Structure formats: C-alpha cells, structure tokens
Amino acid sequence: RKEVEQDPGPFNVPEGATVAFNCTYSNSASQSFFWYRQDCRKEPKLLMSVYSSGNEDGRFTAQLNRASQYISLLIRDSKLSDSATYLCVVNPLNTGGGNKLTFGTGTQLKVEL
C-alpha cells in the first residue's frame, strides 16, 4: 500500500461547481497534513495545512478524518484558475529525522466554461 494515495483524475467540472478530493494515508501516527497545488510545469505551492478540527480558507475547506485515515479538500464555486494538480502531503512512516514529507501523486482538476 502506498503511504499516500490519491485518485489521479482528471476531474472535469464546470465553472461554479463544488468539487471534493480525498486522499488516504497509511501511517496512523502521522501528525502533519497539507494540500499543495501544482500548476503545469511549475513548482508545488502550499495551498493549506490540514488541522484536526478542519479548516477553511475562502472557497477551500480541508478536513482530516484520523479514524479512517483520510484527508479531504473541498473547493466551492470553482474558477478557471483553480485548474491544477492538487497534491496530498503527509509526514511519512519513518521520518528518521529530517523533517520529511511524503507527497501523493496528485489529483488533476480541470475547470471548464
């Protein structure tokens, strides 16, 4: 089982739609969770951290379900500019120091007119 698993998509949605991505992780002891956004041929950029209580930033809501070991990202009122790949990120099974993170392979979102 991969440490972090995501549906690769693509998710094709119309502008204004609500879309949700899920991500599962294998290490029940993980404490750090993030969503990153990556545009085509660009570097990943931090979208938001994911906290146990859930958190919201404008149109974006992230939630953590520790019991089921999954993280979700909800995007409301999708914009064309939201088209990107969304990476789920978790601290790995064996950190061995180094402040390391494990990245999922990403879910591609395409927002269409």
Next chain:
Amino acid sequence: DAGITQSPRHKVTETGTPVTLRCHQTENHRYMYWYRQDPGHGLRLIHYSYGVKDTDKGEVSDGYSVSRSKTEDFLLTLESATSSQTSVYFCAISELGTSGRGVNEQFFGPGTRLTVL
C-alpha cells in the same frame, strides 16, 4: 514567495557527463531537500540536509551525491548522468517543526529540467 532559486533552470547533457545543480535560499531555513518528479511517481526525495555538512539519503539516492557547505546552498551532483535521470528536479526548504506539531511545510524552488541524451 520564499526566496529559493535553482540553477540552471534547463540543462541538456549527454550520458556519462557530470552534472551539478544548485539550490540557493535566502530564508536561513535549516532543512533543504532535493526531489525529482516524474510522471506517475510524483515527488520522490533524493537527498536532504539538516544543517551545514549534515546530509542523508532519501528514497532514490543511487547515482546522486549532495553537499552543503553553507546554510544557503545545497548542491546536487550526478557523477555520471544516465538517461534514467532525465527528470524535473526540485529543491525545497523547511524549518524544524515545533514540539507536538509534527513537521513543517516545505517551500519549493522553481525547478530544473534536466535532459540526459
């Protein structure tokens, strides 16, 4: 945006030649990382550094070496490039996670596209 630069941004080289990629940060962060990103594999950690002259291997370290002689610079060297090392290479930086918070987020440089013919 975090102050991270990578050089060169693009490079084409031939099999068997040595290649060095440079990552430079102005954030004074303790941790630095080199990743490669390939279709279907996502980001994979090559090597990382937890301080000046302190480095360790990641999951795909074979064929790569690194050096960190200054806080701000982290070099990745391919001693003898192979076609399988054609990839996009990203550098990232991070600070130490505070107690109970796990690890901190990482910030990425713009990437280097390397083609080995």
